[in-house]
Amino acid sequence: MQQIPGVWFSTERSKWFLCAMGLLLFIAVMSPPAPDAADDYAFDTSETDKKPYSLGGYMEAKPTLFALDRDAALYKTRFYNRDVSNPLGEYDFTLQLDAGVEWSIFKAFTRVNNTLDYTYDGWSSDSKPYEAFLSAKPSPSLTAAAGKMTAKWGKGYAWNPVAFIDRPKDPDDPALNLEGYYMAGFDFIRSFDGPLKTFSFSPFLLPVDHGLNHDFGESGHVNVAAKAYFLLWDTDIDFMFLTGNSRPDRFGFDFSRNITTNLEIHGESAWIDDFRQNKIDAAGRVSETEIDAWSGLIGLRYLSSIDTTYILEYYHNGTGYSESEAKDFYTYVNRADDIYVNTGNAGPIEKAANLTQGAYGRPNPMRDYLYLRISQKEPFDILYVTPAITTILNLDDRSLSLSPELVYDGITNLELRLKGTVLVGDSFSEYGEKPNDARLELRVRYYF
Amino acid sequence: MLKILLVLVSFGCAASAYAIDGGELLEKVDRHLAPASYELYRKLINIEPNGSKKEYVLFTVKKGKDMVAGVFLSPASEKGRSTLRLGDNMWLYIPNVGKPVRITSLQSVIGGVFNNADILALDYSDEYDVAGLEELEKEYVLDLKAKTKTVAYDRLKMWVDREKVVPTRIECKTEAGMLIKTLYFKDTQDFGGGFVRPAVIETDSPLYKGYKSVMIFAKLKARELADEVFTLTYMPNIESLR
Numbered sequence: 001m002q003q004i005p006g007v008w009f010s011t012e013r014s015k016w017f018l019c020a021m022g023l024l025l026f027i028a029v030m031s032p033p034a035p036d037a038a039d040d041y042a043f044d045t046s047e048t049d050k051k052p053y054s055l056g057g058y059m060e061a062k063p064t065l066f067a068l069d070r071d072a073a074l075y076k077t078r079f080y081n082r083d084v085s086n087p088l089g090e091y092d093f094t095l096q097l098d099a100g101v102e103w104s105i106f107k108a109f110t111r112v113n114n115t116l117d118y119t120y121d122g123w124s125s126d127s128k129p130y131e132a133f134l135s136a137k138p139s140p141s142l143t144a145a146a147g148k149m150t151a152k153w154g155k156g157y158a159w160n161p162v163a164f165i166d167r168p169k170d171p172d173d174p175a176l177n178l179e180g181y182y183m184a185g186f187d188f189i190r191s192f193d194g195p196l197k198t199f200s201f202s203p204f205l206l207p208v209d210h211g212l213n214h215d216f217g218e219s220g221h222v223n224v225a226a227k228a229y230f231l232l233w234d235t236d237i238d239f240m241f242l243t244g245n246s247r248p249d250r251f252g253f254d255f256s257r258n259i260t261t262n263l264e265i266h267g268e269s270a271w272i273d274d275f276r277q278n279k280i281d282a283a284g285r286v287s288e289t290e291i292d293a294w295s296g297l298i299g300l301r302y303l304s305s306i307d308t309t310y311i312l313e314y315y316h317n318g319t320g321y322s323e324s325e326a327k328d329f330y331t332y333v334n335r336a337d338d339i340y341v342n343t344g345n346a347g348p349i350e351k352a353a354n355l356t357q358g359a360y361g362r363p364n365p366m367r368d369y370l371y372l373r374i375s376q377k378e379p380f381d382i383l384y385v386t387p388a389i390t391t392i393l394n395l396d397d398r399s400l401s402l403s404p405e406l407v408y409d410g411i412t413n414l415e416l417r418l419k420g421t422v423l424v425g426d427s428f429s430e431y432g433e434k435p436n437d438a439r440l441e442l443r444v445r446y447y448f
Numbered sequence: 449m450l451k452i453l454l455v456l457v458s459f460g461c462a463a464s465a466y467a468i469d470g471g472e473l474l475e476k477v478d479r480h481l482a483p484a485s486y487e488l489y490r491k492l493i494n495i496e497p498n499g500s501k502k503e504y505v506l507f508t509v510k511k512g513k514d515m516v517a518g519v520f521l522s523p524a525s526e527k528g529r530s531t532l533r534l535g536d537n538m539w540l541y542i543p544n545v546g547k548p549v550r551i552t553s554l555q556s557v558i559g560g561v562f563n564n565a566d567i568l569a570l571d572y573s574d575e576y577d578v579a580g581l582e583e584l585e586k587e588y589v590l591d592l593k594a595k596t597k598t599v600a601y602d603r604l605k606m607w608v609d610r611e612k613v614v615p616t617r618i619e620c621k622t623e624a625g626m627l628i629k630t631l632y633f634k635d636t637q638d639f640g641g642g643f644v645r646p647a648v649i650e651t652d653s654p655l656y657k658g659y660k661s662v663m664i665f666a667k668l669k670a671r672e673l674a675d676e677v678f679t680l681t682y683m684p685n686i687e688s689l690r
Contacts, residue, residue, distance in 0.1 A: 041635075041648055043491040043664040047505055048521065050690045056524055102688065137685060140674040152547035177544050189682060191675030197534060200681040229681060234537055236550070236680065256550050258537060261600060264550045303555050377559065383496050412502060413525045447525040 053101045056448060057111075060094040064441040071427075073333040074361060075435040077353040080340055084120045088436075091118040096130075096177065107135045113177065130179045146184035151204065153227055153240055155256040155266035158371040158392070159315045159364070161295035162252040162268045164242035165206055165225045170363055171371065171392055172403070172421070181206055181213045198231035208246040217246030234258070248274045262303040269296045275319050280355055282331040284348060293318030299371075307377040313370070320367040321360065323396045327428045329360045366430055368395035384410030399425025399432050417443040470578030470590060473608065478571040480613045481645050483670035485511045487689070490663055492567070494560030497658030504558050506567070507690055509671065515678035516568045519686040530686045531557060533568035534678060536598040541683040548680045553600040561629055561651045561661040565600035572606070575599045586610055601628060612636065614645050629653035639668040 068086040069075055093116040100109040110132040116125045133147025154160030158171040167178050185204035191197065203226040208216050216223075223244025230237045234257065241251040252270035259265055272293045280286050299313030321329070329352070336348035359365065375388035386407045393400040405419035420440045425432030482488070492504040504526060508518040519530040528543040531551075539548040540557055551557065553565040572592065576599070580591030592604040601620040609616050618631040630653070633646035649663040676682060677689065 041491075041493065041662055041664055043489075043666050045489065045666045047491075048489045048507070048667065048690075056527060058525075107688070137688060140676040140682065143682075143685060152545070154547070155549075157549075175542070175545050187681045189676040189679050191679060198679045198681075200679060202681065231534065231537070231680070234535070258550055258552055261553045261598060262555070264552060266550070301550075303552055309555075381497075383498070383500075409525075410500075412523050415525065447523070447527075 052103065053099070055097075055099050057095070057097040058445050058447045059096075060092075060443060060445040062092040062094070062441055062443045064090045064092070064439055066090065066436040067438040068435060069423075069437045072435055073330040073352075073433040074356060076333055076337040077349065077356045077361070078435055079120075080337055080349045080353075081346065082120070088120060090120075093117070105137050107137070109133060109135070111177070113179070128179065130177055141189050142186060144184075144186040148180045148182050149185075150178055150180040151183075151202075151225075151227075152178075153238065153254070154268050155236070155238075155254045156268055156297045156299060156313060156315070157301070157311050157373075158313055159297055159317075159369075160268065161270040161297055161315070161317070162238070162240055162254050164240060164247075164250055164252070164270075165204060165223075168363065172363070172401070181216055183207075183213075196230060196232050198229070200229045202227045202229070206244070206246075208244075213246075219246070221245040223247070248272050248276070264301045265299070266301075267296070267298040270294070270318075272319065277319065277321075278355065278359055279321070279325055280329055280332055280352070282328045282335070284332050284336070284351065286351070286355070291318075295319065309373075309375045309377075311371070311373040313372075315364070315369045315371065317364060317367050317369070320365055322367060326360065326366055326397070326430065329355065330428045330433050364392070364394075364430075366394055366396050369393065370395055384408055394425070394430045397425065397429035397432075399423070399429035401431055413447040415443075415445045415447075417445075419443070468581060468583070468588070470581040471573065473581070473588060473613070474573045474576070474578055474590060474592070475571075476613050477606075477608055477615060478573050480643070481615075482510070482643065482668060483641070484513075484571075485670065485672060486668060487671045488668045489666045491666070492558055492560070492562060493662040493664070494558065495660040495662065502559075507687070509673055509677065509686070509689055511673045511675070511678060513574045514570055515675070516570065517678050517683070517686050518568065521687075526558070528687070529557070530683045531564070531568055532678060532680065532683055533564075533570070536596075538564055538568060539680060539683065543684070548683050553598075561653050561656050561659055562663065563600060566631075566651070566663075572604070576604060579603075587616065612644060616646075627654055629655070639665070641669055643668060 066088045068088055095114040097112045100107060111130045112127065113130045114127045129148055131148050131150060133145050133149050135143055135145035137143045151165045153164065153166065154162045158174050160169060165181060165183065169178065170176060183204045183206040185202060187200055187202045189200040206213060206216065206223040206225060208219050208221055208223065221244050223242060223246050225242040227238055227240040236256040237253065239253045243249045250270060250272040252268065254268040256264065256266040274290045275293045277289050277291060278286060279289065295316060295318040297313055297315045302310045333352045336352050339345050340349045370393040373388060373390040375386055377386050379387060388405050390403045391400055401421055401423050403419060403421040405417060408416045422438045423431040423434050423436065488508045490506045490508060492506060494502045504523065505521040506518050507521055508516065510516045514535040516533040517530065519528065520526040530541045532539045538551045538553060540551045541548040551564055554563050556563045557567065575595060576592035577595055578590055579593040582589040587610055588608040590606040590608060592606060594602045602623040603621040605619040606615050607617040615633045617633065620628045622628060629651050632650040634648040634650060635646060636644060637647040638644045647665045650660060652660050
């Protein structure tokens with residue numbers, strides 16, 4: 001039994017949490033769909049009455065089964081000193097609570113994410129505010145806010161190289177909520193007649209000090225970020241920057257435009273000055289180099305006449321590793337694992353494990369990727385069912401992940417998703433060296 | 449004597465037909481359906497072939513010719529999702545995703561037969577020219593042609609109640625004349641402020657056999673709004689307008 005320090009749950013509370021989640025999900029799943037009443041068009045306008053407060057959120061259960069690859073480099077960095085079963089099961093439960101209060105021009109909002117997980121490490125739980133802020137809107141042109149917030153910059157679906165003050169998205173599940181950072185800022189909006197229809201300016205102050213935003217970057221600084229938005233000639237255009245000393249300075253732009261009634265294109269471009277990249281060579285020598293990095297994304301979203309949606313994106317990650325740099329890392333991991341197996345010396349493999357965190361082990365750590373998602377709404381007239389297939393292709397080493405999924409949302413407020421993922425790649429390739437070859441997950445989510 | 453009378457009546461009818469301007473009639477239809485700037489609540493119901501339903505409640509504001517914004521109030525899974533239309537540009541803001549994404553007019557944010565162009569509809573006279581006008585005993589029949597290629601339906605055939613000057617039925621067609629969907633306007637009600645209009649729009653489509661979608665209108669009233677409300681940056685705050 002492992003407890004993460006500072007967690008909200010005790011062991012006993014974890015059990016109650018789990019029981020409550022199970023019961024509510026059972027009730028949700030067993031709830032019958034709305035009765036047949038096709039000609040009953042009643043609209044009770046009391047449904048539209050506004051309350052000064054709001055409470056909502058979702059609960060989720062997600063069991064996952066992993067088919068492990070015991071020869072993979074990232075398996076070795078994670079499991080070198082323990083024996084785990086294969087296939088390996090994991091159970092994740094989430095309760096996300098959203099609460100808001102409005103008074104006059106003021107609003108308070110919080111989104112708290114509570115998780116309870118059963119992994120190879122045993123039970124663990126966590127509770128943290130993803131967002132918690134106060135805002136004031138003295139006029140439609142001006143909104144000021146302070147607290148823990150997400151900015152969500154960028155137009156890309158799977159990646160956002162210009163999201164300078166957000167945590168990175170997981171391209172495997174880009175629609176997931178993200179935890180914000182503590183900051184203060186405002187939105188100033190102006191509308192015009194003519195080719196420039198809208199201009200808005202959104203500056204933020206993001207302090208990193210006294211434990212606040214400690215994982216953003218170097219402590220002891222107040223960072224400044226801003227975004228200017230233009231709706232010009234029916235095209236969304238943003239220019240943004242981040243400066244301060246917690247992270248290297250960076251600036252960029254993005255755009256999005258509808259080409260036809262069923263085709264949208266978008267793109268992002270970001271430049272980072274003096275980005276510090278940690279590398280390890282095949283002999284285990286760690287070095288830090290400074291590079292001026294450029295990252296970019298270009299993509300489209302297309303809806304066919306039979307309701308098939310295509311999302312295609314190409315992403316160049318200027319802060320990523322080349323194929324040979326990644327190969328050096330995997331070579332070192334294999335050597336370090338051999339040393340551990342033969343001598344019991346865990347030092348080298350622990351060094352590799354440390355470099356995995358936030359560097360070689362982060363989602364899409366290399367340079368060039370292609371993302372394709374194809375989803376079909378209600379094929380063959382099967383109601384409420386949306387199948388989709390997603391692939392992320394590493395263009396550098398030609399490894400890939402392939403994820404077919406099936407979503408059912410036939411019951412109001414309930415969403416079921418069955419998703420499989422197969423990772424394909426040679427040795428020393430990104431997806432070939434992931435800790436698992438395949439996984440299967442069921443996500444049951446109930447909104448309230 | 450009878451012949452002379454018939455000739456006179458015929459001339460009279462012809463003269464009255466020429467007196468009707470199709471463009472003016474279409475603008476009159478628009479103003480009878482809603483003020484130029486307004487707020488409105490709607491319930492959208494998707495009815496599946498097996499009779500099961502999915503319901504959505506949407507608060508909408510509109511200003512001028514080409515600005516429409518809305519936010520979903522229910523069900524819980526959709527609450528807080530907001531939509532914005534500025535002319536041919538449309539966006540969807542999903543609170544979980546957190547940023548507005550562009551959507552296209554032929555997509556549907558709620559599924560069902562209504563697409564985004566139906567849900568975020570502009571005035572007909574802003575998107576269509578009158579290509580033909582026919583007078584029936586109780587109705588006018590307007591043949592409408594889209595002003596640009598970016599309009600969701602290239603042609604509309606609109607039946608208009610002569611007395612109330614509101615549509616009773618609209619057929620939406622492609623450029624080649626293929627029927628995409630039919631809108632049926634029903635249950636005329638007095639919304640106050642001089643607006644007596646159909647409170648229910650039903651739609652079906654040969655492309656979605658067995659499916660039906662319904663839009664019910666409530667609390668329609670004129671409202672002045674700032675232009676800045678109809679911007680991407682304001683989308684997370686649309687519910688504060690209620």
